[in-house]
Amino acid sequence: MSSTSMRLATYDRYGPAEVLSVTTAPVPRPGPGEVLVRVRAVSVNGGELSMRAGRLRPFSGNRFPKRVGVDLVGEVVEPAGSRFAAGDLAWGVLGRRMGSAAEYVAVRADRLDHVPAGLDPVRAAALPVGTTAITALRDLAALAPGERLLVRGATGGVGHLATQLGKAMGAHVTGLAGAANLDLVTELGADEAIDYRAPGELGRFDVILDTVGTELPAYRGLLSERGRLVAIAFDLDRPVRSLSYIAAHAVRRSRWVRAFSGNPTTALLAELGRWVTSGAIRPVVDRVFPLADIAAAHRALERGGVRGKIVVELP
Structure with a gap:
């Protein structure tokens, strides 16, 4: 890695999409059992919108800044002894936390799996849900x-x-x-x-x-x-x-x-991959936004009528 800082999406108060901003923070250091991923794409999910708007305040509390993003697709940078190799394209879900809308994320290896062959990061990002x-x-x-x-x-x-x-x-x-x-x-x-x-x-x-x-x-x-x-x-x-x-x-x-609240592990992601590889499931991407326009991505989902997934790309 050439930099020790990264871009990420955060908000420092509850409110409309305009409270979102792109800021910088140190690149995370993976803990035990974690790998470092260079994120290439994430999707926008309804729960994020509700949390950002303050509608889940009893669960989310009032500590700021808060991050957004629950799923991710990206390249493994530091495998840390896992079954992944540097450069592998992986997908996953953070679990019951947010913060994948960032250039780098430290993720537990058992929350990731390899992206099925033939999928680019944007199309793959429509699938982890x-x-x-x-x-x-x-x-x-x-x-x-x-x-x-x-x-x-x-x-x-x-x-x-x-x-x-x-x-x-x-x-x-x-x-x-x-x-x-x-x-x-x-x-x-x-x-x-x-x-x-x-x-x-x-x-x-x-x-x-x-x-x-x-x-x-x-x-x-x-x-x-x-x-x-x-x-x-x-x-x-x-x-x-x-x-x-x-x-x-x-x-x-x-x-x-x-x-229920989804909290998938590698086995479930692998099952999803088999459905995708068989052709039974295909992704549908409605619109793609750069990280700098994440507020616009949130507004697009809030307007409704979405066909498939809104995706945020981090090239």
Whole structure:
């Protein structure tokens, strides 16, 4: 490395996207079990927006500055005795912390895996959240071939990958999205593409993947007798009510509602890589922003209607 400092995105107060700035900090030194990665691309995730806006203040506290970025794609710089070699292109997720929107990140080796061959960093950056879809559909909901799956937010960051994964697992997939994105729902392989603003009679579903978090009682009402609803978001306008509802229905044996926070390790990233290599899952990148324009990237996701992933590139 030619420099001991790096650029990174931070904010020193809660607020709109304009509170974000690109500053400098020392390049991190890897600790035990960590490798140093030169980051090339990260995606923008909804949880980051909520935290930056102060909507998760009970969990995030008031210590500043704070960093953004939860996933990453980049080259390994210091393997530190891991299974990686210098120059390997790796992808991963930091776990339950933020800070990947930086030129260098120290990451535990068991939070990384090799990027599948043929993927450039920008396209690869749209995929690590696919681990959330795998956990939701395979591990929690145990989606079976022939079952009916409803994906709410079918063209969003997790939704566009869950739609493809559901089809690859043999389900009959219905995707809810805005009218302007219904063509993408179909391109992703869904059997039905429905405008969420005018859904009509949707029928019953064995599994619902909810990426929105609102109106959970209404969507639970669409479950079959043995149906399962997995939520990866909750209602930020009514957080206590939303989380209490999930908790009350998580213990039911039928028509249950459960939520989880993704914390993938190498094994799950490797599973994602196999789905990608097989052609069952492909990335969809909506727009690409440089790190200097990370505030614009946040605003783009906040406006909604995103097709796939917003990616921030750090060339």
